Amino acid sequence: MPCIPLQRPISQPLRLRLSPLAVHPPSCSDYLDLIRENCVGLSTREVDAIFAHLARNRGFDVHSAHLSGNSKLSSWTKENFVNQYSTKAMAAVVLAQSASWAQAQDMSTPPQTLDVVTVTATKEKTTLQQSPASIGVLSEDAIRATGPTHPQQLLGQIPGVAVGVTNGEGHNMAIRQPFTTNPVYLYLEDGIPTRATGFFNHNALYEVNIPQAGSLELVRGPGSALYGSDAIAGTVNVITRAPAKTNGVETSVEAGSYGWARLLLDGTFGANPDGGLRVSVNRSHSDGWRQQTAYDRTSANFRWDQVINEQIFAKTILGFTSIDQQTGANSPLVRSAYENNPTQNNFSAAYRKVQALRFSSEITYWAGDDVFTITPYARSNQMDLNGSYNFSSDPRIEKTDVASYGLLAKWRRDFTGGWKPRLIMGLDLERSPGTRTEDALTMIKTGTGASTNYTGYTVAGRIYDYSVTFKSQSAYSHLQLSPTDKTLVTLGLRLDRIEYDLDNRLNSNVQLGAKYYGQAADSSTAFSRVSPKLGFTHLIAPQTSLYGSHNHGFRVPSESQLFRAGSDTTDARASTKALLALSLKPIRAKQTEIGVRGTTGGLNYDVVAYRLEKYDDLVSQRDVATNVTTSVNAGKTLHQGIEFALGAQLDRAWRVDSALSFAQHKYADWTVSGSTNANYSGNVMEAAPKTIGNTRLTWQPNARNQAQIEWVYLGSYWLEASNSPTYGKYEGHQVFNLRLSHSLSDSVRLHARIMNLTDKRYADSASVSSSTPVFSPALPRALYVGADMRW
Known part of the structure; x- marks a missing residue:
């Protein structure tokens, strides 16, 4: 995504240095957006530790160089950072995107480390460390390398997920359920349901362009309190590709x-x-x-x-x-x-x-x-x-x-x-x-x-x-x-x-032959539901949550x-x-x-x-x-x-x-x-x-x-x-x-x-x-x- 400027000037440039295998390096906004959206209250000591971690593990030069991409953007110092942002666990969030971009296109789909960023569980960019839910994330590289002709060939890389082929790209799902066509799954594109709840179709993923998606996230089990009907057994969120940095x-x-x-x-x-x-x-x-x-x-x-x-x-x-x-x-x-x-x-x-x-x-x-x-x-x-x-x-x-x-x-x-x-x-x-x-x-x-063997038909009425x-x-x-x-x-x-x-x-x-089809009278039907959720995450070791x-x-x-x-x-x-x-x-x-x-x-x-x-x-x-x-x-x-x-x-x-x-x-x-x-x-x-x-x-x-x-x-x-x-x-x-x-x-x-x-x-x-x-x-x-x- 493009660079989003800060709301007030900052003074010292920050350089991003990535692995030489990087295919699509993150822009400044990929980090600033995460900082802006995802973290709370850091002491000066915490900030020092974060900057040291960035320099040690991601090759950041925190004292010089330049954030590329936007002439409107100034630079920043640790002091400005402390004054301007108030967020907890920011290091994991900031590191998240760099972890995925710093890889060449890779056929492997490793289990997500704690700093991988997701958006489906909370409708906000957050890391797995902060997500009290079982989430599978398939990156753009994983999708491209798999080259799926059917969702079955991709989603099976997530634990607890099996997809049956019905017709073409049609499918039925088994996510914490038997294989079923019942409406127990919620399908999203960039966080928006692809269909109205009342008109569920178990084949809904064929309406989405999965082979060219930017990523795919799957939350197993009932959706959080942020989603409503249908999110009983799983929520599938297909995320579109953002524009590249150059034509x-x-x-x-x-x-x-x-x-x-x-x-x-x-x-x-x-x-x-x-x-x-x-x-x-x-x-x-x-x-x-x-x-x-x-x-x-x-x-x-x-x-x-x-x-x-x-x-x-x-x-x-x-x-x-x-x-x-x-x-x-x-x-x-x-x-x-x-x-x-x-x-x-x-x-x-x-x-x-x-x-x-x-x-x-x-x-x-x-x-x-x-x-x-x-x-x-x-x-x-x-x-x-x-x-x-x-x-x-x-x-x-x-x-x-x-x-x-x-x-x-x-x-x-x-x-x-x-x-x-x-x-x-x-x-x-x-x-x-x-x-x-x-x-x-x-x-x-x-x-x-x-x-x-059914070879044809005539319309009866x-x-x-x-x-x-x-x-x-x-x-x-x-x-x-x-x-x-x-x-x-x-x-x-x-x-x-x-x-x-x-x-x-x-x-x-x-009436058609011996069958009678009952008709409902004009009417209104309404339902109301209250859905609670309680969750937690606890960092029991530096890399274990x-x-x-x-x-x-x-x-x-x-x-x-x-x-x-x-x-x-x-x-x-x-x-x-x-x-x-x-x-x-x-x-x-x-x-x-x-x-x-x-x-x-x-x-x-x-x-x-x-x-x-x-x-x-x-x-x-x-x-x-x-x-x-x-x-x-x-x-x-x-x-x-x-x-x-x-x-x-x-x-x-x-x-x-x-x-x-x-x-x-x-x-x-x-x-x-x-x-x-x-x-x-x-x-x-x-x-x-x-x-x-x-x-x-x-x-x-x-x-x-x-x-x-x-x-x-x-x-x-x-x-x-x-x-x-x-x-x-x-x-x-x-x-x-x-x-x-x-x-x-x-x-x-x-x-x-x-x-x-x-x-x-x-x-x-x-x-x-x-x-x-x-x-x-x-x-x-x-x-x-x-x-x-x-x-």
């Missing part, structure tokens, strides 16, 4: 197996000491390795950073994505077809077309001890979907169109005093009018049961047609205290009020859960079903976790244990009074485990990094009634592997050559909730990937990847359909080669 263009061209082709264009224009514009374009295509599973993507991002004056900085982002894909890539097959004919696609009639547009402008104003940030934003999400998952029970074409308008307002102040308080308060407002139309289908098919406006008003506060020099305590509280206003354009129930938290999360029912209850066998039952759906409540969650992170003897580590409980989860049950089967808030699940991020530099050329997790996911209280009557309480949840692993061995003999072998492990899991040996388990899998790169010069880099190096047959997902185990075959061995060029 230039980067191009990446790639080709690969199964018709894969990708062109990435990236450039900075109008660069000057006060800002610049970055443009990133992603054009991707795949023929698909299975029958009729082609995929096309076009994405563009524009980010303009600008210093308005000495007190105001603006960051404006415009993002666009268009996706057109045939969605049978995850078509499940019976065991014999899975093993012998994996390219077979039984859902060739399915498709998904997506358009997403996002705009935001974050304006930060420094007024003495106060920092104000306002971020107005707008977005549009459109989808035309013929979902393969509906074919066997409720085939339909769904079209949704949602426009959102919102404002994020935040105030922060660092106070002086014994415990050096920092207070953050904010207000989030959003209004999202949207529409949904659904047309029932009559499927054209051959075969029976789990081997049914409209079953839903309504507009709904989602409205949310949320206020939060976050207090940070330092009772000792080594201890930081955080307390948070958030109040959410969420409303839906329904305007149904169908005035009566719809203990952290822990207890926090609450929730998610409100989505618009489709409230207003499209589905079909029943009579008009009266369908009406009752539609009415019962309106009584759904939010799902609640609470989590306690404790962990330790740091560095010792060349080993980086982050180890955390957690216990997450979900209450009022949706269970299908028969209503006693009406005998109608519908979803009710009657389920409780328990999720607990331990996660490890480990990394070690074995010698000058070799490094190993590993992300491991061991977890148990159980139904604590889960009784199903209706067409099936069962009590699953005490059972292990389906699609819930106990063990998830990712280990990468990286060889970098010099700055121009790198090679990495990656081992991906997924443990076995039950195929269905009864844990019946009749259906058994998916056996799990081990997959190896190879990545190579060679720099011909400072401006040309060649790279290659072989995914699934041993051509292992394994499943992206496995379940039971029509009383038969089915498996969705994953990508076989695939080769990708490309070149990156810079001008």
Whole structure:
């Protein structure tokens, strides 16, 4: 980002001297912004120690030389520093960015040391040392070196995270949960939700340009009190690339197996000491390795950073994505077809077309001890979907169109005093009018049961047609205290009020054949929740930090859960079903976790244990009074485990990094009634592997050559909730990937990847359909080669 001037002159220059491997050296603002935003009250003795540490460990000359980048910027002395800033633990914050910039592009993704800076947990730049949460950070270099064609290939480098491939870049997640498409994850771009809460889509990451992101942060477990609905199991924040310090263009061209082709264009224009514009374009295509599973993507991002004056900085982002894909890539097959004919696609009639547009402008104003940030934003999400998952029970074409308008307002102040308080308060407002139309289908098919092949369809008639406006008003506060020099305590509280206003354009129930689709009457539905959080960090050694938290999360029912209850066998039952759906409540969650992170003897580590409980989860049950089967808030699940991020530099050329997790996911209280009557309480949840692993061995003999072998492990899991040996388990899998790169010069880099190096047959997902185990075959061995060029 550009240099942000100080509010009053300072007198002595400070020079930044980085490792000779530095690719993008930090500007003065990268440090001054961190100092300005993140620290409290230092004595002269503390300042002396910090300056000595900087000089010793980061090569800073604190007595002479010059801060590059902005003619408005004077220099500073230690005395001016003491007078002008009041912050605690500033050294770690100041050092944070230099640690990442001072590396050449590196395939390894070591566990984060204490001085790595994150923004997701507190909506402010802060170090891991100060973050009482389990956070994984993937840097720009890690993203570029991985070259992901799907989020699965990147996010698995974070402990406790597994991603399943559905179609194209579509995905389901397993973060402290079984693999699920339920709305228990919050997806952000630069801290702003990519979708309105009421219109959740489990594939939301395909609307974001991950291959060209500046970094990615993932908070595991319920979001802090700074975030609202959906942040139950994890929050994923994709951060855009800031403009470079100088004008230039980067191009990446790639080709690969199964018709894969990708062109990435990236450039900075109008660069000057006060800002610049970055443009990133992603054009991707795949023929698909299975029958009729082609995929096309076009994405563009524009980010303009600008210093308005000495007190105001603006960051404006415009993002666009268009996706057109045939969605049978995850078509499940019976065991014999899975093993012998994996390219077979039984859902060739399915498709998904997506358009997403996002705009935001974050304006930060420094007024003495106060920092104000306002971020107005707008977005549009459109989808035309013929979902393969509906074919066997409720085939339909769904079209949704949602426009959102919102404002994020935040105030922060660092106070002086014994415990050096920092207070953050904010207000989030959003209004999202949207529409949904659904047309029932009559499927054209051959075969029976789990081997049914759906080849086409005819439109039978409209079953839903309504507009709904989602409205949310949320206020939060976050207090940070330092009772000792080594201890930081955080307390948070958030109040959410969420409303839906329904305007149904169908005035009566719809009958199609033997099915009746109940229609909700025009109505308003509202929910209110209070979410607290308590956390702490404690520096138990210079490079070791203990952290822990207890926090609450929730998610409100989505618009489709409230207003499209589905079909029943009579008009009266369908009406009752539609009415019962309106009584759904939010799902609640609470989590306690404790962990330790740091560095010792060349080993980086982050180890955390957690216990997450979900209450009022949706269970299908028969209503006693009406005998109608519908979803009710009657389920409780328990999720607990331990996660490890480990990394070690074995010698000058070799490094190993590993992300491991061991977890148990159980139904604590889960009784199903209706067409099936069962009590699953005490059972292990389906699609819930106990063990998830990712280990990468990286060889970098010099700055121009790198090679990495990656081992991906997924443990076995039950195929269905009864844990019946009749259906058994998916056996799990081990997959190896190879990545190579060679720099011909400072401006040309060649790279290659072989995914699934041993051509292992394994499943992206496995379940039971029509009383038969089915498996969705994953990508076989695939080769990708490309070149990156810079001008």
